[in-house]
Amino acid sequence: MYLPPQFASKDRAHALALMRAHPFASLISNDDEGFPFVTHLPLHVQEGDGDALVLLGHCARPNPHWRYLQARPEALVTFQGPHAYLSPAVYPDVARVPSWNYLAVHCRVRATLIDGAQDKDALLKALIGDHEPAYAAQWRALGEEFAHKMLAGIVAFELRVLDMQCKLKLNQHRKESHAALHARYRAGTPDERALADWMQRLGLVGGAREP
Numbered sequence: 001m002y003l004p005p006q007f008a009s010k011d012r013a014h015a016l017a018l019m020r021a022h023p024f025a026s027l028i029s030n031d032d033e034g035f036p037f038v039t040h041l042p043l044h045v046q047e048g049d050g051d052a053l054v055l056l057g058h059c060a061r062p063n064p065h066w067r068y069l070q071a072r073p074e075a076l077v078t079f080q081g082p083h084a085y086l087s088p089a090v091y092p093d094v095a096r097v098p099s100w101n102y103l104a105v106h107c108r109v110r111a112t113l114i115d116g117a118q119d120k121d122a123l124l125k126a127l128i129g130d131h132e133p134a135y136a137a138q139w140r141a142l143g144e145e146f147a148h149k150m151l152a153g154i155v156a157f158e159l160r161v162l163d164m165q166c167k168l169k170l171n172q173h174r175k176e177s178h179a180a181l182h183a184r185y186r187a188g189t190p191d192e193r194a195l196a197d198w199m200q201r202l203g204l205v206g207g208a209r210e211p
Contacts, residue, residue: 001106003165006173012051015105015166018081019045023130027057027159029068029075039065043077043159044126055109055159056123066155069111077159079105082194086171090180101195104167109159117148120156170199178204 009015019025023042031037044056055077059065069075081103088096114120128136139147171177182205185196199205 001104001165001167003167007167007169009166009168011166012164014168015164016045016047018103018105018166019043019079020130022079022081025055025057026078026080027065027075028078029065029072031064031068032071037065037068039063042127042131044123044130046126053107053161053164055107055161056126056156057159058120058123058154058156061153061155063155066113066157069157070113073111074162075109075111075159077107077109079107081105082191082198084185084189084192084195086181087184090171090177090184091174092176099171101169101171102167103169103195103198106165106167107159107161108163109161112158112160114156114158117151120151120154121147123156124151168198168202170195170202170204172202172204175204 023045025041025043027039027041027043028036039059041057041059046054046056048054083100083102086099086101088094088098114123124139125136128139142150171181178199182196182199185192185199188196
């Protein structure tokens, strides 16, 4: 993605915080005709040894995306964080134009399909743990026959992150706007309030916080 230096975050913790807070991602690769194919899906972020990072997910077996990944394993995953309108009213002068603030992470990945029922079950439990841990008991109680039927209906995959970009576009280069922008976002929509928190986290206004 287009990544001006003032918006590029090199802090891995920022990227991981965004990916975990906004796990509903877009998986993008090419179909057999070379046209981009997109699947929207939740992904589990799993840290390994050193800087290793893996994203775990699955799609329905009728979805052809898993075949595209099998043929062409490298793909792109994007995570979209909070975003909101940037009004020129936050500046002390009028020679300004509107814009948009947003947070995003892009990951270049290499896919490996997961075939075994036990491994697919473990992947599902990781996703359940992210979103509704209490459901794990219900899943176990559904019975082996039902579980095998459900597992047969999906194709799971591991997406190993090869490269990662994190863009935090919060008008960092316009210090004269920060106080008014933060006040406006603090009183706004949930996305705007989330951006206000990130402004604090990055130290753009008082009360910097850790992610």
